[in-house]
Amino acid sequence: MGVGSRERLVVVGGDAAGMSAASQARRRRDGGGLEIVVFERGNFTSYSACGIPYLVGGVVADPGRLIARDPDTFRSAFDIEVYLRHEVTGIDLGRRAVRVRDLDGGGQRWEGFDQLMVATGAVPARPSLPGADAAGIHGVQVLDDGLAIRRVLDGQRPRRAVVVGGGYIGLEMAEALVMRGLQVALVDAAPQPMTTLDEDMGALVADALRKVGVTLHLGERVTGFDTAAGRVRAVTTANRVLPAELVILGLGVRPNTALARSAGLAVGATGGIITDRRMRTEAAGVWAAGDCVQTRHLVSGAPVAIALGTHANKQGRVAGINLGGGYATFPGVVGTAVSKICGVEVARTGLTEAQAVRAGFDPLAVVVASTTRAGYYPGAAPIKTKIVAERRSGRLLGAQIVGEEGAAKRIDGLAIALWNGMTVEEMTGLDLAYAPPFSPVWDPVLIAARKAADLVERTPCR
Amino acid sequence: MGVGSRERLVVVGGDAAGMSAASQARRRRDGGGLEIVVFERGNFTSYSACGIPYLVGGVVADPGRLIARDPDTFRSAFDIEVYLRHEVTGIDLGRRAVRVRDLDGGGQRWEGFDQLMVATGAVPARPSLPGADAAGIHGVQVLDDGLAIRRVLDGQRPRRAVVVGGGYIGLEMAEALVMRGLQVALVDAAPQPMTTLDEDMGALVADALRKVGVTLHLGERVTGFDTAAGRVRAVTTANRVLPAELVILGLGVRPNTALARSAGLAVGATGGIITDRRMRTEAAGVWAAGDCVQTRHLVSGAPVAIALGTHANKQGRVAGINLGGGYATFPGVVGTAVSKICGVEVARTGLTEAQAVRAGFDPLAVVVASTTRAGYYPGAAPIKTKIVAERRSGRLLGAQIVGEEGAAKRIDGLAIALWNGMTVEEMTGLDLAYAPPFSPVWDPVLIAARKAADLVERTPCR
Numbered sequence: 034m035g036v037g038s039r040e041r042l043v044v045v046g047g048d049a050a051g052m053s054a055a056s057q058a059r060r061r062r063d064g065g066g067l068e069i070v071v072f073e074r075g076n077f078t079s080y081s082a083c084g085i086p087y088l089v090g091g092v093v094a095d096p097g098r099l100i101a102r103d104p105d106t107f108r109s110a111f112d113i114e115v116y117l118r119h120e121v122t123g124i125d126l127g128r129r130a131v132r133v134r135d136l137d138g139g140g141q142r143w144e145g146f147d148q149l150m151v152a153t154g155a156v157p158a159r160p161s162l163p164g165a166d167a168a169g170i171h172g173v174q175v176l177d178d179g180l181a182i183r184r185v186l187d188g189q190r191p192r193r194a195v196v197v198g199g200g201y202i203g204l205e206m207a208e209a210l211v212m213r214g215l216q217v218a219l220v221d222a223a224p225q226p227m228t229t230l231d232e233d234m235g236a237l238v239a240d241a242l243r244k245v246g247v248t249l250h251l252g253e254r255v256t257g258f259d260t261a262a263g264r265v266r267a268v269t270t271a272n273r274v275l276p277a278e279l280v281i282l283g284l285g286v287r288p289n290t291a292l293a294r295s296a297g298l299a300v301g302a303t304g305g306i307i308t309d310r311r312m313r314t315e316a317a318g319v320w321a322a323g324d325c326v327q328t329r330h331l332v333s334g335a336p337v338a339i340a341l342g343t344h345a346n347k348q349g350r351v352a353g354i355n356l357g358g359g360y361a362t363f364p365g366v367v368g369t370a371v372s373k374i375c376g377v378e379v380a381r382t383g384l385t386e387a388q389a390v391r392a393g394f395d396p397l398a399v400v401v402a403s404t405t406r407a408g409y410y411p412g413a414a415p416i417k418t419k420i421v422a423e424r425r426s427g428r429l430l431g432a433q434i435v436g437e438e439g440a441a442k443r444i445d446g447l448a449i450a451l452w453n454g455m456t457v458e459e460m461t462g463l464d465l466a467y468a469p470p471f472s473p474v475w476d477p478v479l480i481a482a483r484k485a486a487d488l489v490e491r492t493p494c495r
Numbered sequence: 496m497g498v499g500s501r502e503r504l505v506v507v508g509g510d511a512a513g514m515s516a517a518s519q520a521r522r523r524r525d526g527g528g529l530e531i532v533v534f535e536r537g538n539f540t541s542y543s544a545c546g547i548p549y550l551v552g553g554v555v556a557d558p559g560r561l562i563a564r565d566p567d568t569f570r571s572a573f574d575i576e577v578y579l580r581h582e583v584t585g586i587d588l589g590r591r592a593v594r595v596r597d598l599d600g601g602g603q604r605w606e607g608f609d610q611l612m613v614a615t616g617a618v619p620a621r622p623s624l625p626g627a628d629a630a631g632i633h634g635v636q637v638l639d640d641g642l643a644i645r646r647v648l649d650g651q652r653p654r655r656a657v658v659v660g661g662g663y664i665g666l667e668m669a670e671a672l673v674m675r676g677l678q679v680a681l682v683d684a685a686p687q688p689m690t691t692l693d694e695d696m697g698a699l700v701a702d703a704l705r706k707v708g709v710t711l712h713l714g715e716r717v718t719g720f721d722t723a724a725g726r727v728r729a730v731t732t733a734n735r736v737l738p739a740e741l742v743i744l745g746l747g748v749r750p751n752t753a754l755a756r757s758a759g760l761a762v763g764a765t766g767g768i769i770t771d772r773r774m775r776t777e778a779a780g781v782w783a784a785g786d787c788v789q790t791r792h793l794v795s796g797a798p799v800a801i802a803l804g805t806h807a808n809k810q811g812r813v814a815g816i817n818l819g820g821g822y823a824t825f826p827g828v829v830g831t832a833v834s835k836i837c838g839v840e841v842a843r844t845g846l847t848e849a850q851a852v853r854a855g856f857d858p859l860a861v862v863v864a865s866t867t868r869a870g871y872y873p874g875a876a877p878i879k880t881k882i883v884a885e886r887r888s889g890r891l892l893g894a895q896i897v898g899e900e901g902a903a904k905r906i907d908g909l910a911i912a913l914w915n916g917m918t919v920e921e922m923t924g925l926d927l928a929y930a931p932p933f934s935p936v937w938d939p940v941l942i943a944a945r946k947a948a949d950l951v952e953r954t955p956c957r
Contacts, residue, residue, distance in 0.1 A: 047523035049936070084871060084931050098871035201930075245669035249946060288606075293754075331926075342936050350945075359952070364924050371928035380928050409546060442901070442934070445908040445927045453915035461812075462826050463914060464793075466833035466842055466905045467805035468663075469546050472904070474511070474804050490821070 040067050040174045042356065043131055043146035045121045045292070048080070049074030049153030049342050050323025052102070052351035055113050059351025067357075070144065071113060072133050072301055072469065076105055077176050083342055084114060085179035086202065089186070096180060124149065139460070148318045148356055151293055152349065155286035155324035155340045160197075163259030169265035170280040173202050182281070186213050191278035193217070193373035195268040197255050199226030203283025203373045204238070207247050211375070218248040218275050220255055220268065228372060228391035230433050231385045233400060234419055235436040243376035250275070286340045288325045288467030303327040305338035309407035310362040311354035314486040320356060322348035322363075329365035332383045332430055337368060356452040368431075369448040371441045378441035382448040383431025386421050397492075399484040403477035405439035407469035416440040418481040420447075421456065427489035432481070439471075443478055457485040502529050504818065505593055505608035507583045507754070509535030510542070512806050513614030514564070517575045519815025523662065526574040529819075534595050536582035539638050540566055545804055547641035548664065551648070552671030558642060586611070586758035588778055597730050608633045610780045610818055613755055613768065613813065614775045617748035617786035617802045622659075626720030631727035632742040635664050644743070648675055653740035655682070657730040659717050661688030662678060665745025666700070666836045669709050672743070673837070678708040680737050682717055682730065689873035691832060692732055692895050695862060699897040702844035703839035712737070712830060720866025748802045765789040767800035772824040774814035782818060784810035784825075791827035794845045794892055795854040796912060830893070831910040833903050840903035844910040845893025859886045859954075861946040865939035869931035878902040879942040882909075882919065889918035889951035894943070901933075905940055919947040 042052045042058060055069050063325055071078070077100055083212055084099040093099065104115035117131070122141070123132035130143045143390040145298060157172040160163060170447060171182050171190075185191065196207045199221035210217045219226065219242065225235035225251065226242065258280065259267040268275045290298075296439035298314050298321070301306045305327030308314050312322045323345035330337045354361040369382040398421045406413040416436030422429050432447040434440055448459055460482035467474055475483075505522055506513045517531050539562055546561040555561065566577035578595070579753060585594035585604070591604045619634040621627060624670065631653075633644050658669045660729065661683035672679045681688070687697035688711065701711055712732060720742065721729040730737045739870065750767040752760075760776050760783070761769045767789030770776055774784045775822070785807035792799045809825055816823040831844040851858035860883045868875040878898030885892050892911040896902055912922055922944035929936055937945075 081869060081871070081931065081936065083929070083936075084869060086929060087872060092873060093871050167610070192790075192935050341929065343927070343938075346936055347924060362924070363921075367926045369926040369928050371930045373930065373932040378933075382926070382928075407543060407546060409543070409555050410549060411554060439904070442904060442928060443907070445905070445938075445940075448926050448928070449908050449911040449915070449917075453911070453917070455915070458823075459634050462809060462824070464829045464831040464844070464910050465805070466831050466844075466904060466910070467545070467803070468833045468835065469543065469549060470835040471833050471840075474545075474808055475545065476805075476907075485691075486823075 037451045039065070041145060042069045042148040042150060043069040043144060044069065044150040044152060045131065046154055047071045047078040048116055048152065049345035051150060052079045052085055052152045053346050053349025053411055054152065054322060054356060056111055057350050058356040059095065059111050059113060061354065061357025065109055069113045071115045072119040072121050073115060073117050073487070074136060075175055075177065076117055078102060078107065078115055080176050081342065082175065085173055085176065086205035086209045088179045089182050090212040092384060096355065101178060102376070104164060121292060123428065124292060124354035126296055126319070127384060146373060149320065150356070151298070151314070151319065151321040151325060152323045152351060153289045153292055153325045156289045157282065157286050158284040159282065160255065160284065162255065162257045164265065164301060167258055167260040167265040168263055169278060170258060170282065172282045173206055177419050187281060187359050189278065191300070192216060193277045194279040194281065195275050195277040196281045196284065197268065197284055198283035199223065199369065200283055200285055201227070201372045203281070204242065206281045206283060207242065208245070208375050211245050215279070218250060220250045220253055220256045220275070222252065224252045226251070227379065229381055230268060230379070231387055231419065234268035234417070234433045234435050237417060238374060238379055241375045245375040247305065286324065286446070288338050288367055290325055291378045293321065293325065301327045301336050303336050303338035308316070311355045312348055312363060317439050318351065320352045322352045328363065329367040331367050335392070337366065337369065341370070367448050367451045369444060371444060373441070376437060378434070378436055378438070380434040380444035381432070381443035383420060383451045386434065388490055389421050389430045394430060395424045396421050396430055397488045399488065401477060401481045401484055404473055405436060405482055406471060410440070410470065411467040414438050414440065416477050418477045420481040421483045422457045422485045424489065424492050427458050429455055429457055429460065446478055457482045457489060501527065502609045503607060504529055504531045504610040505606060506531065506533040506612040506614060507593065508614035508616055509533045509540040509577055510614065510616060511862045512805035513612060514569070515612065515808050515811025516612045516782065516784060516815035516818060518573060519812050520818040521573050522951045523816065523821055525820025528707055531575045532556055533577045534581040534583050535577060535579050537637055538579055538637065540564060540577055540579070541571065542573045543804065544637065547635055547638065548667035548671045550641045551644050551668065552674040558638065561638060572899070582942060583754060586754060587759055588781070590729035611751045611777070611782065612814060612818070613781065613783040613787060614785045615751040615754055615787045615841050618751045619744065619748050620746040621744065622717065622746065624717065624719045626722045626727065629720055629722040629727040631740060631931065632744065634744045635668055647741060651740065654678060655739045655742040656743065657737050657739040658743045658745055659730065660747065661685065662745055663689070663832065663834045665923055666704065666741070668745060669704065670707070670744045670837050672887055673707050673709060676707065677741070680712060682712045682737070683733055684714065684716045686714045688713070689841065691843055691847070692841070693881065696879070696895045696897050699834060699879060700841055703837045707837040741751065741794045747756060748786065750789070750800050752787055752878060755783065758818065763798050765798050765800035772826060774810055774825060782814045784814045790825065793827040793829050797854070799828065801830065803832070829910050829913045831906060833906060835903070838899060840896070840900070841867060842896040842899055842903035842906035843894070844906050845891070846854060846883060847893055847895065851883050851892045856892060857886045858871060858883050858892055858949045861943055863939060863943045863946055865942055866935055867898060868933060869935050872931040874900070876900050876902065878939050879923055880939045882943040882947045884919045884947045884951065886951065886954050889920050889948060891919055891922065907938055918953060923948050
């Protein structure tokens with residue numbers, strides 16, 4: 034319970050969203066007015082989950098570098114009390130208290146709150162298949178997962194690995210394992226890796242993976258895992274048996290909302306907690322942010338749950354500003370994502386062509402091949418840019434980029450154009466930066482906009 | 496005169512604007528309906544003037560690589576007749592004809608037109624100082640200038656060079672000459688190089704220049720040139736004498752409008768030809784585009800003349816679409832520019848803090864230091880981002896970036912935000928691409944927007 038007149042904020046989950054909220058709340062209200070207590074069931078606060086593949090691949094040597102701030106820093110510099118290895122196991126909205134279990138045997142207790150911040154993150158999808166719990170099968174969700182995989186690589190020195198799932202994490206892990214010298218096979222039920230891209234663009238990513246030696250088994254569903262003495266020996270699909278001493282699961286994540294549901298907080302169709310744009314749940318004084326919530330896709334208008342550190346940080350910041358008495362909103366997302374896989378940069382924003390059709394749009398699409406710099410300038414690298422636009426209005430609906438060094442961050446400009454509802458015709462006039470080391474005189478983004486605008490113009494008015 | 500019923504388009508100037516217009520007109524109207532004739536006084540068509548410093552510095556070996564398309568290609572593939580070394584010396588709007596001089600002794604003749612495209616480009620500013628016409632003093636405007644400087648470097652092998660003028664071209668040439676092993680001094684009357692940046696950001700560029708060994712003499716005006724036997728020996732300023740066997744003039748350019756003026760076409764306060772957004776001059780059937788026109792600055796609302804290949808290409812395209820019977824507009828510019836100097840990437844868009852004050856705004860400004868990638872990811876390079884916003888409304892007014900590899904192209908996102916009139920508060924929610932090889936979890940652009948938004952919030956309402 035809050036002590037005397039001092040209000041008490043309890044934060045459930047000490048990663049991006051939770052700690053951003055705590056920090057922002059503290060910036061606006063000092064310790065005399067607001068006590069802040071964070072319960073985190075894991076061993077770390079505020080680390081970069083996106084950095085795990087680089088830790089595994091050896092690009093980053095020291096795991097400590099992935100940690101932005103540790104509990105001591107939060108305590109001393111921000112007057113925020115953090116309890117690691119403390120899991121919140123219940124929320125009683127009536128009593129305004131959470132039940133906390135000390136995972137190191139300290140038992141269970143109730144902790145009161147005036148304001149509650151739910152930042153419980155996501156849980157990895159785990160297939161309910163025979164053998165799925167065997168040793169040697171690893172998810173990639175928390176920093177401890179990354180450390181565990183690294184220990185396996187350094188200790189048992191496996192030769193063969195299978196990655197199940199061809200999303201961002203699966204592909205980044207495949208690359209990391211190739212870098213560590215393993216033979217790597219990747220299995221995905223979809224006909225292409227990275228289904229957040231259209232097939233034509235996904236095929237470019239598949240080529241890049243094959244080029245560095247990853248064996249792709251696409252359109253194949255995993256049916257189980259062969260084990261011996263509790264250890265994985267192979268991954269089985271409908272078509273084959275893939276021997277492996279190490280298996281990485283990259284099957285995506287879903288919002289971790291068991292706690293929120295049991296407390297009666299509303300959860301949407303995506304599985305994420307429902308909040309308003311100020312990150313308030315429907316319960317008074319209860320906020321939620323990060324991978325555990327759903328948000329709005331600003332192009333399709335549909336609710337979406339996208340687990341991404343950058344959204345978690347922004348939503349946490351917004352919740353914290355509001356918690357602290359300020360005013361801020363998180364309006365939604367346009368679905369921007371970027372990754373670097375085997376030297377190929379991949380980025381996307383908005384809707385793919387296929388998604389646009391499913392969302393009820395009549396889209397047109399163009400793909401243009403260009404270079405990242407002026408063709409004559411050293412280091413000019415190939416870049417393919419796909420633009421999807423509404424056929425009649427020319428309104429930008431989405432974009433995808435696959436290219437080499439210097440290609441992918443161009444997606445930001447497209448994401449901002451999308452955010453502002455620009456048409457491809459308007460985009461042809463955009464004043465983008467040009468100099469030979471940075472772009473051809475027509476930036477690839479402008480070339481794509483031009484080609485798309487040409488198609489819009491030729492669309493007959495019926 | 497147009498032959499029979501076939502219309503005739505005459506294009507004056509065969510570089511970016513002129514050839515873009517010709518190509519677009521041809522795409523929409525074939526040779527049976529529209530004859531296209533281009534007169535270019537120089538030796539080349541459609542080359543990258545921005546590539547000249549790289550040709551001089553040896554980054555690009557073959558000058559042919561700077562030429563996008565030669566006259567033969569235009570003739571054979573586009574049915575566009577190009578006459579090189581043909582200078583248009585007069586326009587008679589009444590007779591609808593231009594007077595053309597064959598610079599290789601072929602005399603002078605009149606050529607009729609139905610439509611006229613004026614794309615006469617810019618002329619470099621040359622100081623009217625004693626000795627300014629001496630051998631060894633070179634402007635950097637056309638490809639021949641670059642070839643001439645390269646011949647000097649390869650033949651006479653000068654040891655010492657002075658660059659007069661610290662704008663983009665001056666700085667890029669200073670770097671090129673350092674790369675060629677010369678001792679280089681740079682003189683500018685302004686207290687900083689690159690006056691298109693605020694002083695705090697310009698100082699970072701000055702540091703980069705000094706680091707590679709360029710001696711800077713800032714706040715010093717050139718008073719003349721010492722010569723011997725018609726060759727330059729030194730540059731004199733109010734404070735000193737700088738010995739040099741090679742002098743580069745980088746004093747900027749102004750619209751080349753002598754021809755347009757003499758024909759009675761309206762020229763604005765900037766010295767550029769006045770057109771509407773479809774690139775029509777006030778004379779029927781007469782169009783203009785490129786470095787010779789003025790356009791609108793979309794932030795200040797003021798007319799500006801900015802000589803940049805990217806604008807020339809876009810304006811030429813718009814003129815050509817309209818010429819060909821289509822509809823397109825060039826709405827204006829936001830003043831985006833980028834350059835790479837001695838390993839430092841520099842970019843700007845919109846108004847600087849100083850320009851914002853001069854334009855009558857009450858601006859606030861923030862500068863944030865961050866990194867181009869996640870701090871723990873190899874190759875994370877420093878980036879400083881400055882954002883200028885209107886103090887009361889929070890509307891973005893401009894931005895500047897100085898950093899290393901991967902920094903500068905972020906200006907595109909800021910230019911698009913500016914184009915759309917976004918406020919810094921809105922920008923804090925932008926869905927920009929995040930992954931460790933590309934950005935910290937808060938992109939530097941978002942950090943700058945956040946800091947600026949904090950200041951807007953704290954602005955008292957009076």
